Amino acid sequence: MNPAQQQAIQELLLKMADDALILGHRNSEWVGLGPTLEEDIAFASIAQDKLGHALALYTILHEHVGAADPDTVAFMRSEKLFKCCHLVEMPIGGYDFSLMRHFLFDTADALRYEMLATSMFEPLAQVARKIRGEIQYHTMHANIWIKQLGRGTEESKARMQSALNEAYPLALGIFEQSSFEQELIDAGFFAGEQALKERWLKTIQPVLDAAGLHLPDGSQPVFGGRMGYHTEYLQPLLDEMSEVFATDPTAEW
Secondary structure (H helix, E strand, C coil): CCHHHHHHHHHHHHHHHHHHHHHHHHHHCCCCCCCCHHHHHHHHHHHHHHHHHHHHHHHHHHHHHCCCCHHHHHHCCCHHHCCCCHHHHCCCCCHHHHHHHHHHHHHHHHHHHHHHCCCCCHHHHHHHHHHHHHHHHHHHHHHHHHHHHHCCCHHHHHHHHHHHHHHHHHHHHHHCCCCCHHHHHHHCCCCCHHHHHHHHHHHHHHHHHHHCCCCCCCCCCCCCHHHCCCCCCHHHHHHHHHHHHHHCCCCCC
């Protein structure tokens, strides 16, 4: 890879890994709090998968792009160096918001890994082919609940519509482009955020239609996270995540 391509793949891997790491921790906050035992277990399982995906991506960064080891990258960077989108940083809120975030993000994630399965960057393509199978269960879970609650009572439908109104502009931030977007496309590493967004919109619409929900009009994407500008919620979460590791980064567990 030339230097521009290396920077492009680093940006892509970091934002994907950071999204997975932060959302994995957010989803884990439902452990013991889920509205039903099954949902408690489901979100715990999804959270565990997300952390596994983050580890796989940080490992590629370490082994193929020259980044520090995964634990150091995950737990010792400053907030400004994180590339996660604002959607994943938000507190879990009510179950309606977390479920809608789960639906919007994991649909995009599934499509992203499907596209990356044929990436010319083979280490990422190999990981993508493995992960895309796991995420099928995430999207299946999300789709079932979005439809069930959207077609449920008037209250459940109203709450899911409100959650969609709140989460959708944040979800558009998933597709914030980096300054190396064209390098990714030209090298055959990834088809680009715009192509992903178009597939995402076509995929979520039938599910929302079946649920009787509609995308809010005039929503503007919430950008900034990919460039290191974050919400007030990220730093406290990073402090909590890194508290034990930072006491002795050289310790072996």
